[in-house]
Amino acid sequence: MFPSDIVDDDDNVWGSAQQFAGSVSVGVVQGVVTGHYTGALTVVDDEPVPILSVVQSEETAVEGGFLRWELSLSTPTTGVYVYFTFVKPDGTELDTADVPKSWLNNLGIWPPSTPEPLSSLYSYFYVGFPYGVTTGTVVIPISKDGTAEGDETVMLQTFDFMPNYQPLTLVGTVPQHR
Numbered sequence: 001m002f003p004s005d006i007v008d009d010d011d012n013v014w015g016s017a018q019q020f021a022g023s024v025s026v027g028v029v030q031g032v033v034t035g036h037y038t039g040a041l042t043v044v045d046d047e048p049v050p051i052l053s054v055v056q057s058e059e060t061a062v063e064g065g066f067l068r069w070e071l072s073l074s075t076p077t078t079g080v081y082v083y084f085t086f087v088k089p090d091g092t093e094l095d096t097a098d099v100p101k102s103w104l105n106n107l108g109i110w111p112p113s114t115p116e117p118l119s120s121l122y123s124y125f126y127v128g129f130p131y132g133v134t135t136g137t138v139v140i141p142i143s144k145d146g147t148a149e150g151d152e153t154v155m156l157q158t159f160d161f162m163p164n165y166q167p168l169t170l171v172g173t174v175p176q177h178r
């Protein structure tokens, strides 16, 4: 029987099981079968599953500035997307009037005429880590709106995007503007 899974793709990058389709010279595979196998061969990755971390989970920004979090992956990958969603924080949440409309539009969000807390939108966005790249950023621009407001907070959480993945939470605060 032809082995359907082979461990070790020997490339030092992590990727979900890579499919190689086409004609494979079976003689090189464990030396147990001769002849040719035509079809799909699944190579199981031997690299450790990357762990996503953030340099500093709590960030602050003033109006007109940016909330910015620096992310890193413990292992290079063949390319992954990390998905974030807005979750309800403690305290007053940033709403759709606190960030630029163009930024929301880029996320596919068309804000309602009455400002809504970001977590009420049930929206998500992603940060891409291309092949071999282990750093990325999440950036939220903060509008300068001329409105007197108290401290406001936004909370982001990652989706489960890999086996055994632990969610990562980011918190951003825009302190009261005087």
Ligand SMILES: [Ca+2]
Pocket: 097, 098, 143, 145, 147, 149
């Ligand atoms: Ca505001």
Ligand SMILES: [Ca+2]
Pocket: 093, 094, 095, 097, 098, 149, 152
């Ligand atoms: Ca506000």
Ligand SMILES: [Ca+2]
Pocket: 063, 144, 145, 146, 147, 148, 149, 177
């Ligand atoms: Ca303000």
